[in-house]
Amino acid sequence: MSDAQLEVKQATMRFGGLKALSEFSLTVKRGDLLGLIGPNGAGKTTAFNVLTGVYAPTTGDVLVSGTRVNGRRPHEINRLGLARTFQNIRLFKELTALDNVKVAVLANTRPLFSRELMGRLRRGTGAQRAGAKVLGALDNYRDWWRAILGTGGFHQEEADVTARAGQLLEVMGLSARADELAKNLPYGDQRRLEIARALGTNPQVLLLDEPAAGMNTREKADLMVLIRALRDKFSLGILLIEHDMKLVMGICERITVLDHGETIAVGTPAEVRANPKVIEAYLGEAAHA
Amino acid sequence: MLRTTSTLVVAGAACALASWLFASSQFFALQASLVGVAVILAVSLNLINGITGQFSIGHGGFMGVGAYVGVVTSSLLTQFQLLPGAPQVVSDQLVLLIALATGGLAAGTMGFLVGLPSLRLKGDYLAIVTLGFGEIIRVAIQNTKEIASDELKLVQAQGIGAELAYRVTHLGRATGLSQIPQLTSFGMVWFWVFVVVMVTRRILGSPHGRALLAIREDEVAAEAMGVDTTGYKVRAFAVASFFAGVAGALFAHFQAIITPAQFDFVKSTEIVVFIVAGGLGSTSGAVVSAMALTLLPEVMRSLFGGFNVEQIRKPLFGLLLVVIMLTRPQGLFGTHELWDLGKRKKRPA
Numbered sequence: 001m002s003d004a005q006l007e008v009k010q011a012t013m014r015f016g017g018l019k020a021l022s023e024f025s026l027t028v029k030r031g032d033l034l035g036l037i038g039p040n041g042a043g044k045t046t047a048f049n050v051l052t053g054v055y056a057p058t059t060g061d062v063l064v065s066g067t068r069v070n071g072r073r074p075h076e077i078n079r080l081g082l083a084r085t086f087q088n089i090r091l092f093k094e095l096t097a098l099d100n101v102k103v104a105v106l107a108n109t110r111p112l113f114s115r116e117l118m119g120r121l122r123r124g125t126g127a128q129r130a131g132a133k134v135l136g137a138l139d140n141y142r143d144w145w146r147a148i149l150g151t152g153g154f155h156q157e158e159a160d161v162t163a164r165a166g167q168l169l170e171v172m173g174l175s176a177r178a179d180e181l182a183k184n185l186p187y188g189d190q191r192r193l194e195i196a197r198a199l200g201t202n203p204q205v206l207l208l209d210e211p212a213a214g215m216n217t218r219e220k221a222d223l224m225v226l227i228r229a230l231r232d233k234f235s236l237g238i239l240l241i242e243h244d245m246k247l248v249m250g251i252c253e254r255i256t257v258l259d260h261g262e263t264i265a266v267g268t269p270a271e272v273r274a275n276p277k278v279i280e281a282y283l284g285e286a287a288h289a
Numbered sequence: 290m291l292r293t294t295s296t297l298v299v300a301g302a303a304c305a306l307a308s309w310l311f312a313s314s315q316f317f318a319l320q321a322s323l324v325g326v327a328v329i330l331a332v333s334l335n336l337i338n339g340i341t342g343q344f345s346i347g348h349g350g351f352m353g354v355g356a357y358v359g360v361v362t363s364s365l366l367t368q369f370q371l372l373p374g375a376p377q378v379v380s381d382q383l384v385l386l387i388a389l390a391t392g393g394l395a396a397g398t399m400g401f402l403v404g405l406p407s408l409r410l411k412g413d414y415l416a417i418v419t420l421g422f423g424e425i426i427r428v429a430i431q432n433t434k435e436i437a438s439d440e441l442k443l444v445q446a447q448g449i450g451a452e453l454a455y456r457v458t459h460l461g462r463a464t465g466l467s468q469i470p471q472l473t474s475f476g477m478v479w480f481w482v483f484v485v486v487m488v489t490r491r492i493l494g495s496p497h498g499r500a501l502l503a504i505r506e507d508e509v510a511a512e513a514m515g516v517d518t519t520g521y522k523v524r525a526f527a528v529a530s531f532f533a534g535v536a537g538a539l540f541a542h543f544q545a546i547i548t549p550a551q552f553d554f555v556k557s558t559e560i561v562v563f564i565v566a567g568g569l570g571s572t573s574g575a576v577v578s579a580m581a582l583t584l585l586p587e588v589m590r591s592l593f594g595g596f597n598v599e600q601i602r603k604p605l606f607g608l609l610l611v612v613i614m615l616t617r618p619q620g621l622f623g624t625h626e627l628w629d630l631g632k633r634k635k636r637p638a
Contacts, residue, residue, distance in 0.1 A: 052513060078515040086513075092506035094624065095499070102496075103503040104514040140520060144528075147495030148488050149293050154495070161496065201515045 004029050004063070005204040005237050006051065006082060011060035013043075013050050013261075020046040022261045023060070028205050028237040033228070035252030036241045037272075039281055042258040044241045045087060048207055052084050053077040065204060067123050076122075079106075083203035085194040087210045087241070093183035097174055097193050100182050101165035104200030113139070165200060171233070172196040172226070188219045192226075199234065206230070208240040212247050220244060224251050249273065257281070300483045308476030318475045319543065324583045325478035326540045331563040331579035332485045332572055333532035338561065339570035339624075340493065341525045342505025343408070347419025348533050348560045350426040351396040353552030355534025356541035357430065359392030360469050361456045363542065365449060367470045385472040389481070389538045396534025397527045404526035409519050411508060423557055430549040433460040436468075465548035473542035481539060482576075485532045489572050490628075492528075501525055505570070555603070562606050566613050568620030573627035578620075582606070 006028040013021040021043045028034060036044050049055045051062055053074040062069050064080040083104075092100050113135050121132035146154045169175050172192045177185060182193060191211055198206055211227070212220045224247055231238050242248045248255060249269040257265040257272055259281040265272050272278055311317050334348045366384045399422075407418035436459045444455040460466055492498045500521045503511040512518045541547045563582055567574030586602050613620065 054509070054513075073517075073519075074512045075515045075517045078513060084513055086510065090507045090510035090513075092503045092510065094506055095502055099499055099502075103499045103511065103516065106515065137520070140524065144492070144495075144497055144524065147497055148491045150491060158495070197514060 005065055007063040008051065009061045011050055011057040011062060013046055013055055014058045019261050021050060024263060026256060028239055030204065030235050030237050031231060032237040033231055033251055033253050034239045035248040035255040036239060037248055037255060038258035043261040044258055045209060048084060048209055051207065052082060078201055081204035083198035083201045084207040085198050085209055085211060089190050089194060091182040091190055091193060095182060096179050097169060097182055097185065098165055098178040100193055100197050101168050101200045102161055104197045105161045105164050168196045168199050187214050205237040208238065210241055210243060212242060212244050220247055227251060301480055304476035304480040308474040320587060321475040322473060322478045322543050324580050325475060325482045326536045327563065327579040327583040328482050328576050329485050329532055329536040330560045331575040332489055333529040334560050335564045335572060335575040336489055336525055336529040339564055340505065341501045341522055343522060344413065344416045345419040346416050346557050346561060347423035349552045349556030350423030351400060351530040351533035352537035353426050353549065354399050355392035355396040355537030356547055356552065357460055358395040359388040359538025360466060360541045362391045363388035363470050363472060364456060365453060381472050382477065385477060385542060389535050392538030393531045393535040397531030400530025401523060401527040404523040408522040408526060423554055427549040427553050430460050431463045433458055433462060435459060435461050435464065463549060465546040467546040469541055469544065471543060473539050478539050481535055486572060562610055566609065566620055568622035568624060570624040571622035571626055574620055574622030
């Protein structure tokens with residue numbers, strides 16, 4: 001197994017006659033900071049949806065931590081180490097900021113069956129995966145009982161979950177807002193809470209869908225520093241979609257450019273900026289607009 | 290764990306004491322039981338419709354499953370002496386508990402089977418499927434036969450297996466199943482009220498409750514954060530169906546006769562009205578509004594005496610729902626809880 005945490009091989013996504021994404025390939029390793037750009041409707045969000053399991057690719061493969069995940073449900077893919085934020089903020093509005101993160105933080109329950117065994121089964125053949133599902137379901141029901149009966153271990157885990165969620169809020173500078181409902185937070189805080197929540201699932205790769213949308217220049221500058229800091233602190237691989245060229249060119253080490261679902265350029269910010277195809281895609285769009 | 294056990298023992302003892310103290314007032318006992326059953330139904334439906342944000346309109350059907358399965362169980366068991374030498378009250382309550390468990394488990398299993406395919410989908414499918422389920426239960430019972438006492442005696446001679454088969458196929462059609470052992474005391478009803486409220490609160494205070502709320506708030510985001518949305522929805526639905534079954538079995542054991550019409554679509558809608566009026570998502574709202582709306586006909590009877598309350602109850606419910614939607618669409622309590630009143634005072638800096 002290579003050290004690639006996320007590997008996309010020639011993924012194509014068709015909706016009827018429309019090819020929303022064509023032979024898209026990408027590799028994210030630990031510590032990478034990559035960008036995905038392109039004009040509106042280029043297929044960037046489609047790419048995210050294919051990676052996270054919202055859509056299964058029509059052809060091609062997606063591998064997360066070495067496991068082929070085509071057709072797996074989004075929550076399974078998430079638990080393999082891939083987390084995302086949403087372009088149009090999708091927080092749990094009526095829950096507090098702290099609870100938003102707590103939803104994502106897995107209780108560190110000692111499972112009935114060892115993690116190794118479950119992991120091996122989940123990666124295995126169809127029959128083994130079915131077995132893993134049955135064992136997992138048994139564990140889930142046991143978990144409900146523990147919560148209903150209020151066992152000692154349960155209270156300890158709750159405290160751990162709360163502490164972990166609190167730490168993540170602190171990292172994102174949201175500690176003061178922990179008890180406020182998500183819907184009452186200012187816009188920039190909501191964007192940061194989305195990142196905190198995604199980090200709660202303890203990912204190896206983080207996908208950020210326009211994290212700076214709607215932020216002012218000052219907030220954007222802070223966000224750039226923060227994204228770099230997160231990458232280093234959690235040794236994450238980060239892939240971000242962004243329209244703000246200054247931000248993308250400023251922090252991304254490599255950039256992939258999409259236009260009409262096709263990958264038209266891959267390279268360092270300098271290479272991409274000089275690429276005539278990229279200039280045409282963007283200026284062409286500007287000319288139409 | 291120890292605290293839970295002791296709480297349950299204290300609650301059980303309190304309910305038994307109350308049952309004994311008020312044993313002489315049949316009217317009070319009946320009203321208290323009716324109110325209690327309504328509360329169990331409302332609190333359990335709130336787990337699906339209010340907390341998980343799904344929309345079930347077939348809770349009456351699950352109540353019916355629990356009622357009929359419970360009655361078959363208790364009818365079989367009352368023939369045996371389960372606890373030789375124990376007083377009648379004790380063995381009766383034991384039979385009742387077993388009937389409640391089988392009724393609840395049957396309804397819970399049904400809930401699991403109905404929920405598994407329909408909760409995979411998003412949107413209004415659950416409403417359609419549960420509506421259909423309620424009708425299936427009603428029609429199925431209407432197509433059983435009536436118990437004939439001479440036939441029953443012959444079957445009973447052949448042993449318990451034959452009697453079980455006979456009773457399951459003879460649920461009394463639309464005219465109803467009678468000669469139900471009268472085992473429910475209102476103490477038992479309120480013990481289950483206590484249990485369902487406690488279970489709901491414990492679930493809400495756990496990762497499972499947060500997952501259910503997250504599903505209500507945004508299913509796509511919940512799924513992306515590693516929440517197995519289908520699994521959680523099915524589990525919540527099965528738990529709620531279990532309590533609907535228990536409520537049905539409790540109900541059946543203080544009714545002289547049960548008919549399929551008692552568990553039809555009108556009943557399901559009534560429970561929906563309880564929780565919408567109380568505030569979707571609020572357990573205390575469900576409790577308060579189920580109590581108030583169940584007692585409403587009685588209050589009206591004593592106020593306007595002699596006047597046929599049953600006939601105007603349904604139009605009144607409809608009117609009430611319209612008024613609530615216009616004046617307070619979030620319901621009486623919104624999503625707030627009585628026990629959070631103190632906490633809510635704290636304003637974050």
